[in-house]
Amino acid sequence: MNAYLILFFLVWIGGWWINIRLSHVEQSRFTKVLIPALFGLVVLFMWELIVIGLEVNPVLLPAPTAIIVKFSNSLSILWIDFVQTLIKGALSGYVLGCGAAFLTAVAIDKFDFLKRGLLPLGNFVSALPIVGMAPIFVMWFGFDWESKCAIVVVMVFFPMLVNCVQGLELVDHSRQDLMKTYNASYTETLLKLRLPSAMPFIFNGLKICSTLALIGAIVAEFFGSPIKGMGFRISSEVGRFALDMVWAEIFVAALAGCLFYGLIAFIERRITFWHPSHQK
Amino acid sequence: MISVENVDLTFETNDGPVHALREVSLEVKEGDFVSFIGPSGCGKTTLLRVIAALESPTTGNVSVNNMVPDDARKAREYGYVFQAAGLYPWRTVSGNIKLPLEIMGYSSAEKEERTKKVIELVELKGFEKKFPWQLSGGMQQRASIARALAFDANILLMDEPFGALDEIVRDRLNGELLNLWARTKKTICFVTHSIPEAVFLSTKIVVMSPRPGRITDVIESSLPAKRDLNIRDSSEFIKIAQRVREGLKAGHLDEDL
């Protein structure tokens, strides 16, 4: 039993004990961030200690410190990959796909027949492994970011469409009747009542699609990519057993995912400030 | 003002046809305050919605200000107040009041003026920039009424506007509504299922009963136009209330099925 493993158990028990004490104190915004942060730090420590203590092969599981070092040494590569996959592939697909879905939802809003047909289909398609179409899109659009953008568009289109259509439908009946008593036109009712009312659903769709876009762009690259991009880097570095680089890329992906989602949630809070879920 | 002639309305529902209104006839004169009272299913809300052109009768004629209801709707001849205030939570109080004015194309200056006037009428001064969820239920309803008064409709259709409020707030709003009526001289059709409310507010009380929905009694109130809440203890009030109660019981007895 070496010193590292003893430290491992001490850190584990100590960290857990601190968190238990903190949980029973009166909660503030500070503690709500502190406790999970502490938990995360303890996990990182334990990871480091276990890798050193059990002398784990760095090819299998690198220590956090090794990953941090690799990360700071590879910033330029990471940046290139980030731009290729997330900006060119994911973001463009996200904007195109969600935009198209929103416009389609508004277009078919007047046609009940279309809605009744497309909505079940949309739910059905949302459950399918669309990522599997990656090789097909590579064949049609080439290896570069365009095919990844296309995959993302297909992945986000239907979940976003379903959410937007639902949001436009679920408008209070008496509010719609009120608009009738004002003899408001379809467009006026759409702009002044139904769109604002649909915002919570629209943002729900945007949030769901943000993760889908990231996954789609990265996984699509597993099927083929020019010599850059996060998915490409991950699969090639895995092949070379340079796992510290893989973890560095995953860290960038995780960070990007959190920040992107957080940004959308932030905008959502400003626009749907009136929704009960945002009030105490 | 409002004339209802032999209106019949049957709804087709999944459980079979529902005879919501049977041979309903009624005259409402200018400046009247008419209450519709009855238990659930008696058709009072349906009748109000027919007048508002939110429903169409199966047979019969309705005329509002000498127009067919739908034309009256297009000409914005009435303001409608729902039971749930139905204010838009993403607009402030004054934003909500301006909503019909925006749709009807009033100029900015007019919008400001009318909003100001109507907020004072319902005593919501100081709350213009608040959001509906920051107001109490009573205040939300007042905002809803203000919204209905903002444009120049001389008819007000109100569907149980105070139903969700407690009795103390309700009494106060009843008094305020009567004042408003006296000042603006509108014609008001008011749906309620509270007997004291109906008797207190109205010049004419229409008692309705369900299955099928029909009018069982029309009472011309003998109470003076100017009244306060104390009138509820007067013998005249009690007599009228009793008559309403009789009408409700009678309707209950000869329901079909």
Add this chain to the structure above:
Amino acid sequence: MKNFLGNSNIIPISVIVFFIVAFWYLAAIPMNSEKVSRQFKNLTFKEHVDKSWNLKKPKLPTPHQIVNEIIKTTFYKKINSKRSLVYHGWITLKATLAGFILGTILGILLALGIVHNRAMDFSVMPWVIASQTVPILAIAPMIIVVMNSVGVTGLLPKAIISMYLSFFPVVVGMVKGLRSPDQMQLDQMKTWSATQNQTLWRLRFPSSLPYLFASLKVGIAASLIGAIVGELPSGAISGLGARMLAGTYYGQTVMIWSALFAAAILAATLVFLISFLQNYTLKKMAIVR
């Protein structure tokens, strides 16, 4: 939303599907025209169209080509032959189900821990929620390769990927569900001096079922994707994902599409089964009438 049969939406759906298929056939003509012109000369228009719809390695295969391929590799091959779609589908399905069941059980256990233990709630739940915003699937190649190098191959690494993909939706859904009874009902339990266990089994758990089933549907679709992606790194030998990749290597587009359709059918069937289970259970509990 998912009751296909006996639903008044059957007509609009069928009409739209018909138009999609029609559009597909029309699109195949321009998309395949380059290949047709390269392979055949002097065709009439009708012959051109016919060839577009029946190329050996088309850019856009037509529905009947895909259906034929599926029928050929499903019914006309021995089930354990390496060319049988059933064989490959089964490989993928095994990993999906294994991962899904593991992920669900672990997810429910973690949810129980979070709901009953404050420290776990405050420490772990924020990370679970945050993990939903992270493209976890990016770890898949690493997991496969690392496990292979320590000798763990075949089903288990793929199942592990499927497991953590279904794990998180289940945790989030179950926590919401276990917390769904309102304060009034919880107070009622208190007045009966119910223990935490009794409250769990008699109130929280039944109330959580609608949420659980919703998460299971998300989870199983995610598990399937995990299993397919997990088949990519290890040189692609067996499973539907492997078949898709093999199709790309050999330019066999019809093979890719048939594997994709098979995966889609699998996904739809699995989600449908859970929906069915959901309706049955919730009807029995009279939550849904």
